[in-house]
Amino acid sequence: MVLHMKTTLKIDDAVMAELKQEAARQQRTMSELVETALRSLFRSQKQPVDLTPLPVFHSGGALVDIADRDALYQAMEGR
DSSP: OOOOOOOOOOOOHHHHHHHHHHHHHHTOOHHHHHHHHHHHHHHHHTSOOOOOOOOOOOOOOOSSOTTOHHHHHHHHHTO
């Protein structure tokens, strides 16, 4: 069973005129065009973005073993 929701939208007059012309040209309803456009918008937003890898650097190693409390306190107090 297909459910349809009827709703009211405020659409700019110029956009509405283009929508009507395009619907007539494609012999489709305005609702079909709006639904197709919204589905396309939502689909494009779900695409994963290729992220640039984070830079890798080498710190030169740990200055102190953090499990050694005395060494850790000594290192902190020395700064």
